Amino acid sequence: MSSLNLTPFSVGCGVTVGDLQLAKLTDDELLALREAFAEHGVLFFRDQQFTPHDHLQFAHRWGELVLNKFFKPVEGFPDIAEVRKEKHQTTNIGGGWHTDHSYDDIPAMGSILVARDLPTSGGDTRFANLYAAFDALSPGLQQTLQSLRAIHSNKHIYGKDGFYRTTDIADQLGGVDEVGDATHPVVITHPESGRKALYVNPGHTLGFEGWTRAESQPLLGYLYSHVDQPQFTCQFNWQPGSVVFWDNRSTWHFAQNDYQGQARLMHRITLAGSALAAAV
Ligand SMILES: O=C(O)CCC(=O)C(=O)O
Ligand SMILES: [Fe+2]
Structure with a gap:
């Protein structure tokens, strides 16, 4: 089993994966990445040579893809969404805390975001660790939350x-008629790590x-x-060659909208998940 070069990104959120090219990942590295992903929730990669073709290939090696119904696809790559x-636009996509696709009955497992065109400054993305946040609540509130379900929507x-x-x-944005609701446990058992995570989000x-x-x-x-x-x-500062892969079951993210007058383009592939089970 390959050991990865992992550096904590901050005290309680995410890891940077060094010395690795996602486009040339060995099978052993892929296995090790799966473990790191389940444990840390968000993996940060720098200096990647990562074409849209590489992006797609990496996603297919990881699992099944799911299409976002609202974002436009990249020309020639129907499975890659443009963010x-x-x-001239003042509103950005994802400009508030959320996790992707929690409004689906079977929410997306994760999202792989690649920087394509960045503003000269600003446009960072914030992340939150929902394992750590849950663990830090009192046992009394944890118990109460574990008995609840919540309704999620995109309408x-x-x-x-x-x-x-x-x-x-x-x-x-497309998909105006493809909106819907779903209910999920407020505290889930993460399907791969077995850890408890808080599963509600402001978006x-x-x-x-x-x-x-x-x-x-x-x-x-x-909460x-x-x-x-x-x-x-x-908070992650994007540079050319940056790739971030986050777990939608154990993290939130928030795209900062602090670069008015400049363009920003990211490519996103969303990976399919499984039904979420309540923590017991
Ligand atoms: O542009 C970003 O940094 C993130 C946007 C977002 O919420 C997403 O791609 O899911
Ligand atoms: Fe998002």
């Missing part, structure tokens, strides 16, 4: 009157099943501010 902001974002449809990125979670919005909001608000603390979060 694009043009110079308020991508639906007819959803947030993005009222902004200057509306024209580049998509509407409330707890059987609770009103008004009842849900204070507890969700508490969201609990997660957004320095010991559970980190």
